[in-house]
Amino acid sequence: MEAGDATRFSGRTAWARSLETPLSSFLRTETGSATILLGAALAALIWANADATSYHGVWDTNLSIRIGDQGVSQTLGYWVNSGLMAFFFFVIGLEARREFDLGELRDRQMVALPVLAGLAGMAVTAGIFVAINAGHASAQGWGVAMSTDTAFALGALALVGPRFSDRLRAFILTVSVVDDVAALAIIATVYTDSVQVDALLIAVGVFSVIVIAARRRVGTGPMYLLLGVVAWVALFKSGVDPIVIGLAMGLLTYAAPAERGDLERATDLFRRFREQPTPELARSAAIGLESAVSPNERLQHRYHPWTSYVIVPLFALANAGITIDSDLLSRALTSPITLGIVVGYIVGKPLGIGGTAWILTRITRGRVRPPVGPAAVLGAGTAAAIGFTISLLIAALAFRGSELDEAKLGVLIAAVGAVLVTAAVYRVTQLLPRRLRLRAMYGPPETIVDLAVPFDPEVDHIRGPRDAPVTIVEYGDFECPYCGRAEPVIRELLRDYGDIAYVWRHLPLTDVHSHAQLAAEASEAADRQGHFWEMHDRLLHDQDALRPRDLIRHAEELGLDVERFESHLRNHRGAARVARDVDSADLSGVSGTPTFFINGRRHYGPYDIETLSRAARFAGARVAAAA
Numbered sequence: 001m002e003a004g005d006a007t008r009f010s011g012r013t014a015w016a017r018s019l020e021t022p023l024s025s026f027l028r029t030e031t032g033s034a035t036i037l038l039g040a041a042l043a044a045l046i047w048a049n050a051d052a053t054s055y056h057g058v059w060d061t062n063l064s065i066r067i068g069d070q071g072v073s074q075t076l077g078y079w080v081n082s083g084l085m086a087f088f089f090f091v092i093g094l095e096a097r098r099e100f101d102l103g104e105l106r107d108r109q110m111v112a113l114p115v116l117a118g119l120a121g122m123a124v125t126a127g128i129f130v131a132i133n134a135g136h137a138s139a140q141g142w143g144v145a146m147s148t149d150t151a152f153a154l155g156a157l158a159l160v161g162p163r164f165s166d167r168l169r170a171f172i173l174t175v176s177v178v179d180d181v182a183a184l185a186i187i188a189t190v191y192t193d194s195v196q197v198d199a200l201l202i203a204v205g206v207f208s209v210i211v212i213a214a215r216r217r218v219g220t221g222p223m224y225l226l227l228g229v230v231a232w233v234a235l236f237k238s239g240v241d242p243i244v245i246g247l248a249m250g251l252l253t254y255a256a257p258a259e260r261g262d263l264e265r266a267t268d269l270f271r272r273f274r275e276q277p278t279p280e281l282a283r284s285a286a287i288g289l290e291s292a293v294s295p296n297e298r299l300q301h302r303y304h305p306w307t308s309y310v311i312v313p314l315f316a317l318a319n320a321g322i323t324i325d326s327d328l329l330s331r332a333l334t335s336p337i338t339l340g341i342v343v344g345y346i347v348g349k350p351l352g353i354g355g356t357a358w359i360l361t362r363i364t365r366g367r368v369r370p371p372v373g374p375a376a377v378l379g380a381g382t383a384a385a386i387g388f389t390i391s392l393l394i395a396a397l398a399f400r401g402s403e404l405d406e407a408k409l410g411v412l413i414a415a416v417g418a419v420l421v422t423a424a425v426y427r428v429t430q431l432l433p434r435r436l437r438l439r440a441m442y443g444p445p446e447t448i449v450d451l452a453v454p455f456d457p458e459v460d461h462i463r464g465p466r467d468a469p470v471t472i473v474e475y476g477d478f479e480c481p482y483c484g485r486a487e488p489v490i491r492e493l494l495r496d497y498g499d500i501a502y503v504w505r506h507l508p509l510t511d512v513h514s515h516a517q518l519a520a521e522a523s524e525a526a527d528r529q530g531h532f533w534e535m536h537d538r539l540l541h542d543q544d545a546l547r548p549r550d551l552i553r554h555a556e557e558l559g560l561d562v563e564r565f566e567s568h569l570r571n572h573r574g575a576a577r578v579a580r581d582v583d584s585a586d587l588s589g590v591s592g593t594p595t596f597f598i599n600g601r602r603h604y605g606p607y608d609i610e611t612l613s614r615a616a617r618f619a620g621a622r623v624a625a626a627a
Helices: 003-008 022-050 052-059 076-101 112-132 137-144 150-160 166-189 197-216 221-238 244-252 260-275 279-291 295-319 326-334 336-363 374-383 388-398 401-430 434-442 481-496 516-527 532-541 548-557 562-570 575-587 609-626
Strands: 062-067 070-075 461-463 470-476 500-506 595-598
Touching: 022 052, 022 150, 022 295, 052 076, 062 076, 070 076, 076 166, 076 221, 076 244, 076 295, 076 388, 112 137, 112 166, 112 336, 137 166, 137 336, 137 388, 137 401, 150 166, 150 374, 150 388, 150 401, 166 244, 166 374, 166 388, 197 221, 197 244, 221 244, 260 279, 295 388, 326 336, 326 401, 336 374, 336 401, 374 401, 374 434, 388 401, 401 434, 434 609, 461 532, 470 481, 470 609, 481 500, 481 532, 481 609, 500 575, 516 532, 516 548, 516 562, 516 575, 532 548, 548 562, 595 609
Parallel strands: 470 500
Antiparallel strands: 062 070, 461 500, 470 595
């Protein structure tokens, strides 16, 4: 690959973006959509203050959907709040399940921390609200000061948080999902006036069918959609807010990495279509390709942009509009509703989340602890004080008239204050001495190890110092074009950072790359003569020249003993070593190339120079903080 190619692929490129994992995509979409969400909230405020009659008239418009004599008739605002938002919480449920199956929560010891931190953050915040509103009828609106808005919280961290924020965002995401679940349960129980038991039993029965079908992994998307709609209508008829069905269905949708067997079957189906491009084989290939990816990942990829860029901003437009005048502002200064929300969020969230993290770390003697340092956790707690979406949702259920306006104003003030306090936390942390700053921000050494076969400097092919604090293991295929594009990125990373050990392990994808196995064996033949890395570089540089005669030419140009090299290839003496690496890849759940592990933890996301550099710096900082 020429120097120009290396430059071309060293930044954030299309191929890098296409290799993002669901979590990375989710976080990036959330933070990107925060700007649109903020714009929608501002538009609602401008609209409501320019023409309040028009604003409320639009959202109070009645909209009916009927089939015969049966149907649902509600205002446009209700359809947004309980209809479209059910879909939003479905996507939230998908991400929560993915975290449980593949993310931070796959270490079951770590489940207690976000669960208790999320619940404690809600309890302390609501408790402060109740204390300020004690003796007033407004105390029944305690649910307004409770939940975290995921999109805004992640947007605040992206704006004012630390640059290594992916793991920090994952932490606050899991915390916010916990309080979303609890908040929806509270909406369904506390803020439901009356319950029609017969309709509720129908909803429970339909959901039971969904659970059984999901566990047996049977049925199609349209079937689940139809059952979900029936359950939604039944909950609506029962008097329970039907948005809970969206979150419940999301939590049922399993996530799993693509298995090599499924990928190989998909490849075989595509080959059949390539040989005979008929509609039947095209459909078969499409189904095979889709089934290789877990339903959770497929649905997140398909629907998350819609919820982030359309549904949630539409919700903000429908609910954030309040007429701000001198009368409202003067009332807000002494209103227990406004003060309860602002103080509850700004004080309660960081106290509940940060305090719980500290207590659990102490009680378990460090066995259960946050994935980042205490200052980062505190900043996450202050960012969690943005309670926009569910706060406005509950406010509309708990209050009316001027009290509703006071509650909405309190939610908006708390959101602005949360961003300012979060910025202050991280700014003060940056002023600490380096060693103290590292411990405050990065926390403990790696707690989750995904690499099944640890790095062994006596066996593995390694570039860089053997005792480096950061080790990057790549599973690669010499014929894989993405491995070829990643190679100059790795070279640049090693050039810029002298404290990284880079390890190559073989994973020839023989079902799609016919020359990959022999190329891997050729590198092992070169290794027998002390020239593994020279052959490695040539093979990735000239990926179109991997036939046997090309491999022999490479050996000649490298000055190897060609006769010995040919004998090694002819007798497949390197096959056992390649098979060893392939077995280790299977044990680590690796099915594609390139796949990277940084200090034993699988790297999810793009592998451009910016992303890998940030991940390497973070891993190195955690090692330094623990020293």
